[in-house]
Amino acid sequence: MRPIFAATLLVLRRELLLALRRPILVVQPLAFFAVVTALFPLGYTPELGKLRAIAPGVLWVGALLASLLALESLFREDAEDGTLEQFALSGQPFALLLGAKTLAHWLLTGLPLTLMAPWLGIALGVPLAAMPGILASLALGTWTLSLLGAVGAGLTLGLRRGGVLLSLLTLPLAVPVIVFGARATELAIAGESLMGPLYLQAALAVLGMTLAPLAAAAAVRIGLE
Amino acid sequence: MSEFFAMGGYAAFLWPAYAITLLAIIVNVVNARRALQQAREQARRRIATSSEGQSS
Amino acid sequence: MGTTWTWFHRFGSPPHVYRLAGILTPWFAWPAAILIITGLYAGLVLAPPDYQQGEGFRIIYVHAPSAWLSVMIYAVMATAAGIGLIWRMKVAHAAAASCAAIGAWFTVVSLVTGMLWGKPMWGTYWVWDPRLTAQLVLLFLYLGYIALRAGIDDLGRADRASAVLALVGVVNLPIIRYSVEWWNSIHQAPSVMKMDKPSMPIEMLAPLLMMLVGLSLYFAAVLLVRLRAEILNRERQASWIKEVVE
Numbered sequence: 001m002r003p004i005f006a007a008t009l010l011v012l013r014r015e016l017l018l019a020l021r022r023p024i025l026v027v028q029p030l031a032f033f034a035v036v037t038a039l040f041p042l043g044y045t046p047e048l049g050k051l052r053a054i055a056p057g058v059l060w061v062g063a064l065l066a067s068l069l070a071l072e073s074l075f076r077e078d079a080e081d082g083t084l085e086q087f088a089l090s091g092q093p094f095a096l097l098l099g100a101k102t103l104a105h106w107l108l109t110g111l112p113l114t115l116m117a118p119w120l121g122i123a124l125g126v127p128l129a130a131m132p133g134i135l136a137s138l139a140l141g142t143w144t145l146s147l148l149g150a151v152g153a154g155l156t157l158g159l160r161r162g163g164v165l166l167s168l169l170t171l172p173l174a175v176p177v178i179v180f181g182a183r184a185t186e187l188a189i190a191g192e193s194l195m196g197p198l199y200l201q202a203a204l205a206v207l208g209m210t211l212a213p214l215a216a217a218a219a220v221r222i223g224l225e
Numbered sequence: 226m227s228e229f230f231a232m233g234g235y236a237a238f239l240w241p242a243y244a245i246t247l248l249a250i251i252v253n254v255v256n257a258r259r260a261l262q263q264a265r266e267q268a269r270r271r272i273a274t275s276s277e278g279q280s281s
Numbered sequence: 282m283g284t285t286w287t288w289f290h291r292f293g294s295p296p297h298v299y300r301l302a303g304i305l306t307p308w309f310a311w312p313a314a315i316l317i318i319t320g321l322y323a324g325l326v327l328a329p330p331d332y333q334q335g336e337g338f339r340i341i342y343v344h345a346p347s348a349w350l351s352v353m354i355y356a357v358m359a360t361a362a363g364i365g366l367i368w369r370m371k372v373a374h375a376a377a378a379s380c381a382a383i384g385a386w387f388t389v390v391s392l393v394t395g396m397l398w399g400k401p402m403w404g405t406y407w408v409w410d411p412r413l414t415a416q417l418v419l420l421f422l423y424l425g426y427i428a429l430r431a432g433i434d435d436l437g438r439a440d441r442a443s444a445v446l447a448l449v450g451v452v453n454l455p456i457i458r459y460s461v462e463w464w465n466s467i468h469q470a471p472s473v474m475k476m477d478k479p480s481m482p483i484e485m486l487a488p489l490l491m492m493l494v495g496l497s498l499y500f501a502a503v504l505l506v507r508l509r510a511e512i513l514n515r516e517r518q519a520s521w522i523k524e525v526v527e
Contacts, residue, residue: 151449155442159432168428169446172421173453176460183467200463204456215449222441229326233336238401242394243321246343249390250317250499253383257506264513268522 007092008100015104025073026108029066033113036062037120048125055124056185059134060141060178062120063113067142068170070109071149072163074101075220079157085224098220099213102150110142126189133188133198140201141181147205147212148173154219176204293370295512296521302505302512309502316495324488331485337401344394346492347387348412350500351419352454354384357504358426359451362444372508374440375515377447378430379507383500385423391416411465415458422450436515 019026040058041051051058078084078101087097117138118131126134152170156162180197187194232239291297324342331338358380365373395413396406407413429446433439481489516522 151445155429155446156432161432165425165428165432168421169425172418172425172457173449175418175457176453179460179464183464200460207456211452215445219442219445222438222445225438232339233330235335235337235339235401238337238397239339242340242343242397243325245393246347246390249347249386250496253386253503254506256382257503257510260510261506261513264510268513268525271517272523 004092004096007090008096011087011097011100012104015101016107019104019108025070026112029070029109030112030116032069033062033066033116034120036065037123040124052125052189055121055126055189056182058124059117059121059138059185060182063110063117063138063142064145064171064174064178066113067109067145067149068167069163070105071146071153071170072166074105074150074153075157076153079220079224084220088221088224094221095213095217098150098154098216099209102146102213102216105150106143106146110146111139114138114142127191129191130185130188133194134185137181137184137188137194137198137201140198140205141177144177144201144205144208145170145174147208147216148177150216151212151219154216154223157220157223177201180204293368293372295372295375295516295519296525298372299509299512299525302509306502306505309498309505313495313498313502316491317499320488320491320495323491328485328488329482334402337398340394340398342488342492344391344398345489346496347394348391348416349493350496351384351388351391351416353497354380354387354500355419355422355447355454356451358384359447362440362447366441366444366448371440371515372512374444375511376504376508377444378440379504379511381423381427381430383503383507385420385427388416388420388423392420409465411458411462414465415461418457418461419454422454426450 037058040054044054045051075084078087088094090097114135117134118126121130121134122128149166149170152166152173155169156166159165180200184194184197184201187197230236230240320342324339328339328342330336358377361373361380362377364370365377392413395410395416399408399410399413400406426443426446430439430443433442513522
């Protein structure tokens with residue numbers, strides 16, 4: 001196997017193993033997502049018809065905020081114990097290794113959030129037929145968010161109040177993700193075809209995959225100096 | 226003249242808009258000039274103290 | 282190629298830029314002042330009232346130029362930051378840092394003037410018009426840049442990190458704007474701010490152009506002043522400063 005692939009797989013495996021040792025960290029964003037979603041009926045109305053109308057926004061903002069919570073820890077520990085420096089010095093493409101870390105992070109946060117969303121949707125009056133569309137849309141969207149967030153996490157590495165700063169930096173950049181994703185979710189709930197916004201989401205994800213790891217690598221390098 | 230200030234009834238919106246634009250224009254000039262002035266003073270002070278240190 | 286590089290690298294020299302900025306400032310400042318004053322007068326007095334919006338349309342003479350300025354300054358900031366990052370020029374980083382406050386200010390102006398235009402036109406102070414919404418996001422981008430710079434103590438790291446952020450932002454900006462326009466068209470929210478420039482008669486267009494050019498020159502002048510301050514603050518111990526500040 002080419003060294004690059006071996007290295008990438010190693011990083012992936014390492015991240016997943018580390019996470020398995022502390023499952024509570026994986027559960028926290030999910031719990032946050034659930035709590036935030038539950039607050040909306042309490043703060044607004046219990047009528048499912050009305051909740052269904054705001055469900056796209058609620059689900060997306062909830063998923064976004066939960067992702068942001070988890071992003072702070074993307075690079076933090078590895079930066080603290082020097083692993084990140086080892087990655088940078090390893091001779092393997094740094095952007096690719098960071099991409100692997102981001103992928104692992106998404107598998108541990110974005111993907112579980114996506115899988116949880118249909119259940120929360122039910123609580124908001126979302127019909128079952130909308131679920132496949134919601135899953136597809138959130139999967140793409142949370143992946144793009146993880147990519148964008150990696151750049152922010154790299155820029156705010158080791159800073160005090162880094163979490164708030166990370167959110168402030170990432171949220172404006174996440175506007176297109178929210179716009180297209182929420183629209184796709186809205187169409188899915190209405191039972192209409194969501195291919196238009198879904199393709200746009202896919203385009204964002206592809207753009208993110210090509211550019212974000214490079215920006216994140218530059219950001220982390222700057223932060224490690 | 227008062228017709229001019231009334232601006233066909235839009236006065237309450239037009240004049241504040243022009244006011245805040247002028248405010249932004251003035252504030253940025255003032256801040257920039259003050260920043261340069263402070264930078265020059267600080268540079269002078271730095272040079273004065275460092276040359277004192279060297280001559281002693 | 283040799284002379285081009287010499288010219289380019291001279292721009293990397295702080296004392297050279299400091300002197301040049303000092304010389305150029307009045308050449309931008311005075312035309313700017315003349316154009317702005319003339320533009321304001323022409324816009325308020327000389328331009329005829331609009332057929333539909335009456336006197337209210339005159340807000341365009343402050344709204345459109347500030348909106349233009351807010352985007353143009355961001356582009357300048359990102360370009361300077363990129364040059365600083367790629368060619369490791371401290372002066373370029375200083376220029377980027379000098380842009381941020383001005384850009385944020387004029388983004389706020391564009392939002393406030395936009396709101397003041399909106400209230401008489403469609404009855405409410407805020408609408409999720411695509412241009413106003415995009416300006417709001419732009420303000421957040423500026424604030425994020427300023428906050429990141431403020432949050433990093435080491436100047437070199439602050440320069441480079443904020444440069445990456447500015448570049449990511451400038452790549453994202455067209456995508457954000459497109460997505461907001463797309464979102465707005467989907468939801469058929471009110472979309473105003475339509476003053477199609479080509480169809481405006483010259484008496485209405487001329488003040489607008491004067492304000493656009495005047496404010497752009499004004500930005501250049503203010504930037505040069507701030508740049509000089511930044512350079513002085515960064516060149517702590519350099520010997521050339523002695524001659525310059527005595």
